[in-house]
Each structure stands twice: as structure tokens, then as C-alpha cells.
Amino acid sequence: MRVEFLGTGTSNGVPFINCDCEVCASADLKDKRLRCSAMVKVAGKNILIDCGPDFRQQALRGKISKIDALLLTHEHFDHVGGIDDLRAFGKVRIYAESRVAGAIRQMFAYCFAKFKYPGIPDISLCEIDEQTFCADGVEIVPIRAYHHLLPLLGYRIGDFAYITDIKTIDSENKAKLQGLDVLVLGMLRYKEHLSHLSFDEAMALVDELKPKRTYFTHLSHDFGLHETEQAKLPENVFVAYDGLVIDC
Ligand SMILES: [Zn+2]
Ligand SMILES: [Zn+2]
Numbered sequence: 241m242r243v244e245f246l247g248t249g250t251s252n253g254v255p256f257i258n259c260d261c262e263v264c265a266s267a268d269l270k271d272k273r274l275r276c277s278a279m280v281k282v283a284g285k286n287i288l289i290d291c292g293p294d295f296r297q298q299a300l301r302g303k304i305s306k307i308d309a310l311l312l313t314h315e316h317f318d319h320v321g322g323i324d325d326l327r328a329f330g331k332v333r334i335y336a337e338s339r340v341a342g343a344i345r346q347m348f349a350y351c352f353a354k355f356k357y358p359g360i361p362d363i364s365l366c367e368i369d370e371q372t373f374c375a376d377g378v379e380i381v382p383i384r385a386y387h388h389l390l391p392l393l394g395y396r397i398g399d400f401a402y403i404t405d406i407k408t409i410d411s412e413n414k415a416k417l418q419g420l421d422v423l424v425l426g427m428l429r430y431k432e433h434l435s436h437l438s439f440d441e442a443m444a445l446v447d448e449l450k451p452k453r454t455y456f457t458h459l460s461h462d463f464g465l466h467e468t469e470q471a472k473l474p475e476n477v478f479v480a481y482d483g484l485v486i487d488c
């Protein structure tokens with residue numbers, strides 16, 4: 241399995257518009273973070289996780305030529321705002337839980353209209369719940385977590401799991417995250433936040449789950465420079481960056 245980080249920034253992206261902090265001003269390409277998304281390549285299939293407003297740029301940079309399934313974590317715009325650009329990929333099947341599917345039908349109502357304009361995205365929604373399902377032959381285990389009060393889904397594929405915008409997770413779902421090779425985990429910054437894991441909270445979860453490797457994503461400019469922060473981390477914990485490709 242190969243995973244490419246298409247975007248690793250929080251909802252603002254990094255740099256944040258009109259911010260001249262050290263991180264936003266950094267010339268290091270690892271400090272330039274598009275909105276959060278990843279492409280999982282497994283068994284010849286391309287499984288996209290989330291499709292934010294930077295998707296067009298990500299698809300061009302990553303030379304994405306096909307999408308076999310799109311898994312949505314939740315309906316916030318930084319995770320779904322690029323769905324219109326799926327028009328380049330023919331028929332795309334989107335997997336989302338019922339509430340998220342409802343939000344997509346509203347946000348992109350023209351894609352579900354009876355009489356469709358030519359050229360609009362050809363998307364179909366598959367409603368999932370917390371049960372394991374197959375996306376084009378690939379087994380996916382949904383992981384329930386909470387974004388403060390909003391329930392969202394992370395996904396486990398083999399020994400890889402991706403969970404972003406999480407603040408809390410219960411013990412039943414933690415049990416589904418045992419024995420991981422790679423955990424991709426949303427971690428915003430050092431300072432606590434209402435609906436995202438802070439650094440200390442994320443590290444406590446990593447200590448509990450003990451994946452072989454952890455990659456932090458959904459980072460804010462408040463977290464710090466990639467190079468400086470990476471140097472402080474244990475040897476199996478990484479600050480992900482846009483364009484990073486990992487095998488697991
Ligand atoms: Zn987000
Ligand atoms: Zn900044």
C-alpha cells in the first residue's frame with residue numbers, strides 16, 4: 241500500500257491569508273500546506289480520502305489519473321469543497337455516512353438534479369455506517385470519532401488508518417486501531433482547541449494505540465516550522481507534509 245499526502249493543512253491552509261508569522265513566511269516547501277486529503281493506492285485501486293477546496297491543484301500536482309472511490313470523513317468545507325472538480329474523473333463513487341451524504345446532496349444539488357447540465361460531476365453517493373464495507377473490492381473499516389460534538393469517521397485499510405479533525409474517540413473504536421503499521425492523525429497545534437487534538441492530546445493517543453509509525457496532519461500555522469518541530473519528535477512520529485509518499 242502506498243499513501244500520498246495531498247494536503248496536510250488545517251481549514252485555513254498554510255500560509256494563512258494575510259498572515260506574516262514565521263511559518264506563513266517560511267520558504268520551506270514543507271511549510272506550505274494545502275487543505276487536508278490523502279490518496280491511498282492499494283490493490284491497483286486509488287482511494288481518495290476527502291476532497292477539499294485545493295483538490296484541483298492536488299490532482300494536477302499528484303498527476304491523479306483515476307479515482308476508484310472517495311471516502312469522506314465529514315462535511316466541513318475543507319474536506320468536501322473540491323467535489324465539483326471530480327468532473328475530470330468520470331463516474332466517482334463517494335462513501336459517506338447518512339448525515340454527510342445529505343449535506344453533499346444539498347451543497348452539490350446540481351449533481352443530483354433530474355435534468356443535469358452537461359459536464360457536471362458524475363458522482364454517486366453510497367451511504368455507510370460504522371460497519372466494515374468494500375469500496376471497489378477494498379475492505380474499509382470505519383472508525384467513529386468526535387470533532388467536539390460532531391460525529392465523524394476515520395478509516396482503517398489493512399494496517400493503515402487515517403483519522404482527522406478528531407477531538408475524542410471511545411474505547412470501542414480505539415480497539416479497532418490496534419496493531420497499526422501507520423496511523424495518520426489530525427493534530428492542530430500545541431495550544432488546546434475545542435474540536436481538534438492538541439499536540440499533548442495526540443501524543444497521549446499515540447502512546448495508547450502504539451502504531452509503528454504516526455504522521456500528524458491537519459496542521460495549523462500555530463504549530464511551528466516543519467523542520468524545527470520534526471526534530472523534537474520521537475523517531476516513529478512524523479509531521480506529514482504535502483507531497484509526502486509513504487509505503488506501508
Ligand atoms: Zn478540517
Ligand atoms: Zn501564519
Ligand SMILES: [Zn+2]
Binds near residue numbers: 316387405
Ligand atoms: Zn472539520
